[in-house]
Amino acid sequence: MLRIIKVTGDSMSPDFQEGDFVLLATAPFFLKRLKVGDTIVFQHKLYGTLIKRIVSFDPETAEAYIEGTRPDSLDSRRLGTIRRENIRGKVIAHFSKT
Amino acid sequence: MIYQILSKLDEKYHFEQAQAHCDIPCGIYDPSSAQIAALTVVRMMDLMADLAKGESKNNVDFHNSMDRYITVKEEHAEKAKQEIRIIWGDYFKKDKHPNVDELVHKIMQLGSKVRQTADREAGLAFVAAINEFAEIFWKTKDVKTKKAKAPYAPALEMVYPDL
Numbered sequence A: 001m002l003r004i005i006k007v008t009g010d011s012m013s014p015d016f017q018e019g020d021f022v023l024l025a026t027a028p029f030f031l032k033r034l035k036v037g038d039t040i041v042f043q044h045k046l047y048g049t050l051i052k053r054i055v056s057f058d059p060e061t062a063e064a065y066i067e068g069t070r071p072d073s074l075d076s077r078r079l080g081t082i083r084r085e086n087i088r089g090k091v092i093a094h095f096s097k098t
Numbered sequence B: 001m002i003y004q005i006l007s008k009l010d011e012k013y014h015f016e017q018a019q020a021h022c023d024i025p026c027g028i029y030d031p032s033s034a035q036i037a038a039l040t041v042v043r044m045m046d047l048m049a050d051l052a053k054g055e056s057k058n059n060v061d062f063h064n065s066m067d068r069y070i071t072v073k074e075e076h077a078e079k080a081k082q083e084i085r086i087i088w089g090d091y092f093k094k095d096k097h098p099n100v101d102e103l104v105h106k107i108m109q110l111g112s113k114v115r116q117t118a119d120r121e122a123g124l125a126f127v128a129a130i131n132e133f134a135e136i137f138w139k140t141k142d143v144k145t146k147k148a149k150a151p152y153a154p155a156l157e158m159v160y161p162d163l
Helices: B002-013 B032-053 B060-091 B098-116 B120-140
Strands: A002-008 A021-025 A039-044 A048-057 A064-067 A087-095 B016-019 B145-149 B157-161
Touching: A002 A048, A002 B002, A021 A039, A021 B002, A039 A064, A048 B016, A087 B002, B032 B060, B032 B120, B032 B157, B060 B098, B060 B120, B098 B120, B120 B145, B120 B157
Parallel strands: A002 B016
Antiparallel strands: A002 A021, A021 A087, A039 A048, A039 A087, A048 A064, B145 B157
């Protein structure tokens, strides 16, 4: 239902910095109500567990387009859209080291 | 306060990590990994051919080795294609290097052929096409290139940045 996840990498900087912790809600209640702007943790077949922000949804498949904060962040142009079943949870709290 | 507590807990229990990747590493492109992957494809073809020349072909060790070579060939052909696609898609600007589109298409096709077959000529063409891509890539950065034999088997001539 709730998990603590540690952030690595800088693509979500300055919003999320390397070493920050987030609280992840994994209950279906949260996953069914995802919206643009939500930060999610999801599973990617090549890159493993990633954290990104939802920028839009495919109107036909409801798959999420995601991006990081920084312009050179990996995003859906390279990662593809994110299917619902690969979304691990929604970030509901952020614990920054600064 | 909460961060400090979580940090202490993380030291002991190691929370799961989620990566916020930029391009890896950020903004750095280099065709060398594609070149090495293509070389690996030819190396695996050579090892497969050597193994097939041996006498004992119907034992477990033979099949185990052959399977491993094929698996590595598959993986590295795909890796080379992936690396080229990334540089082509993320680095090269549209219409600025018109020859690149055709060359990348050729690399994709050769990448498929070296997976489908054990044709060494196709493997050599795959390496050559990726070398050509590397040459164009370094030219866009005003970096001179040189050609030299790879210091390991299959010792094919490769394009290197002359830094």
